[in-house]
Amino acid sequence: xxxxxxxxxxLVTQMGNDKSIKCEQNLGHDTMYxxxxxxxxxxxxxFSYNNKELIINETVxxxxxxxxxxxxxxxxxxxxxxxxxxxxxxxxxxxxxAALGSLTEAFFGQGTRLxxx
Amino acid sequence: AQKVTQAQTEISVVEKEDVxxxxxxxxxxxxxxxxxxxxxxxxELVFLIRRNSFDEQNEISGxxxxxxxxxxxxxxxxxxxxxxxxxxxxxxxxxxxxGTYKYIFGTGTRLKVLA
Numbered sequence: 001x002x003x004x005x006x007x008x009x010x011l012v013t014q015m016g017n018d019k020s021i022k023c024e025q026n027l028g029h030d031t032m033y034x035x036x037x038x039x040x041x042x043x044x045x046x047f048s049y050n051n052k053e054l055i056i057n058e059t060v061x062x063x064x065x066x067x068x069x070x071x072x073x074x075x076x077x078x079x080x081x082x083x084x085x086x087x088x089x090x091x092x093x094x095x096x097x098a099a100l101g102s103l104t105e106a107f108f109g110q111g112t113r114l115x116x117x
Numbered sequence: 118a119q120k121v122t123q124a125q126t127e128i129s130v131v132e133k134e135d136v137x138x139x140x141x142x143x144x145x146x147x148x149x150x151x152x153x154x155x156x157x158x159x160x161e162l163v164f165l166i167r168r169n170s171f172d173e174q175n176e177i178s179g180x181x182x183x184x185x186x187x188x189x190x191x192x193x194x195x196x197x198x199x200x201x202x203x204x205x206x207x208x209x210x211x212x213x214x215x216g217t218y219k220y221i222f223g224t225g226t227r228l229k230v231l232a
Contacts, residue, residue: 098217
């Protein structure tokens with residue numbers, strides 16, 4: 001039973017298209033994230049949501065729009081895809097926070113490899 | 118501002134050698150958490166360890182050990198008697214009270230263990 005699952009695993013699409021990546025966690029966590037990993041393996045946070053509310057938006061172009069219908073889901077929609085959007089996108093979840101004195105590790109999905117041609 | 122530095126971009130060792138991966142962090146908070154993750158060639162991110170800022174005890178888990186030193190802001194990771202299966206990219210990460218709801222990752226160290 002996968003803890004954090006994201007679909008699809010691979011996504012190949014043409015420039016200008018719109019695509020979505022779905023993420024679901026069954027851990028009961030209250031915080032979910034989207035991370036982008038580029039070709040040099042840098043992992044950079046894009047968004048974080050806590051209890052369905054957007055907490056962090058790390059200067060991501062507004063072509064990227066996350067949506068959290070409930071605590072267990074955080075989807076990522078990308079409009080007008082560009083070549084530079086090619087990367088691996090990871091969804092993650094966690095519980096608690098450093099400011100709260102208790103924080104779990106981030107549990108990551110398997111990643112979605114997006115290739116824009 | 119929070120930052121994680123992994124100065125070693127790539128390390129190659131021969132099987133059975135010991136290897137230490139360095140991690141230096143910056144934070145102004147007194148409450149923070151540190152993590153190590155492994156990313157094998159298959160691409161998933163595998164959690165290895167979590168440590169909070171109030172627990173400076175070193176930890177050993179099988180061939181893995183971690184050395185947390187607040188005085189030098191370091192959280193180093195040692196693999197003893199390395200094996201080919203240890204070949205992966207290893208990431209150190211930080212989450213702090215000021216930056217709650219965010220894990221800041223270092224740039225990773227690629228470890229190659231040669232048979």
